[in-house]
Amino acid sequence: MNVGIFGANGRMGRVLIEAVQESSETTLTLATVRDDSPWIGMNVGDVAGVRNQTIACTGISTIQPDDVDVMIDFTLPAAFEHNVNWCVCNVVPLVLGTTGLNQAQEQILKDAAITIPIVYAANYSVGVNVMLALVKQAAKALGETADIEISEAHHRFKQDAPSGTAIAIGKVIADELKRDLDDCAVYGREGKSPVRDHNTIGFATVRAGDIVGEHTALFADIGERLEITHKASSRLTFAKGAVRAAEWLVQKKPGLYSMSDVLGLAES
Structure with missing residues (x-):
């Protein structure tokens, strides 16, 4: 070919x-x-x-x-x-x-x-795409009670933030929970704010050095939390x-x- x-x-x-x-x-x-x-x-x-x-x-x-x-x-x-x-x-x-x-x-x-x-695709890693399938299952089981946060880190030269992969993770979760990501996404927090809205999906971004790509989806409830993470080294x-x-x-x-x-x- x-x-x-x-x-x-x-x-x-x-x-x-x-x-x-x-x-x-x-x-x-x-x-x-x-x-x-x-x-x-x-x-x-x-x-x-x-x-x-x-x-x-x-x-x-x-x-x-x-x-x-x-x-x-x-x-x-x-x-x-x-x-x-x-x-x-x-x-x-x-x-x-x-x-x-x-x-x-x-x-x-x-x-x-x-x-x-x-x-x-926002990400062509096989592992990331397996991660997308896993977060969908996690959202189905935990999304009604857990707070959901997505964090990602990339190299200093990456221009878009959050990454396309982080947005893809958020969209999979939001779709599973019948939410509109445009309405429920929170892309930054600073200073004092009201108590966290359970229906929101938070995003945190790091840009530093030569990090190839790291993504974590966090499902946190009272007494336990689940973290699904993918790290690329090349x-x-x-x-x-x-x-x-x-x-x-x-x-x-x-x-x-x-x-x-x-x-x-x-x-x-």
């Missing part, structure tokens, strides 16, 4: 190159960078620090769909519309890991999924999950899929 990567010189782009190379099922045939990037024309192996790569980085406006079965995109929201439109125009499936999309962009994504198959975890999603997606019909679909957890 031939794979292309948008934003090949980014932090995730470089790891995706490594993950595609490690998979026996995939071959990297396209790697894009910005049109003004000094990486244009450079061997992707040199960009990612891996061997046995023979293709060169290509400017985003000059890419061609020849010999590409699926694209993977972990770039920033600013590049989202161009990338998804390119995939739609060329009928190329897309694995999307860009977080921080606004409502208009989410609608563009839904519209694109009418034409092409898309996997969209970005390669996310990249391998994205490659797994690409392998799964390439034969699917148009539609918007999740990592839970890829892993067979959708009905959990």
Whole structure:
């Protein structure tokens, strides 16, 4: 299967190159960078620090769909519309890991999924997606009595807060409890405040150093508490999950899929 990567010189782009190379099922045939990037024309192996790569980085406006079965995109929201439109125009499936999309962009994504198959996930780690299934079960059993808090930590360079994964955890819990996350989420506390509203879901965010990603869902009642935690130690975890999603997606019909679909957890 031939794979292309948008934003090949980014932090995730470089790891995706490594993950595609490690998979026996995939071959990297396209790697894009910005049109003004000094990486244009450079061997992707040199960009990612891996061997046995023979293709060169290509400017985003000059890419061609020849010999590409699926694209993977972990770039920033600013590049989202161009990338998804390119995939739609060329009928190329897309694995999307860009977080921080606004409502208009989410609608563009839904519209694109009418034409092409898309996997969209806030986090491609297999462990995180198992965690999402577990917090749904915890919410069902404990949500009516326990206070719920979600904490997350990432590296100093991450721009969106809370993380897309933290929001995904909160949404799974809120949906299970028939609550609207937009109404019940509390994203910060400072100074004196009224007694905690039991129906709220709290979020706490840390940005520091080179933390790859840590997420905890806390269900706290009087006398006991349950904590469900996932810690990632390498970005390669996310990249391998994205490659797994690409392998799964390439034969699917148009539609918007999740990592839970890829892993067979959708009905959990």
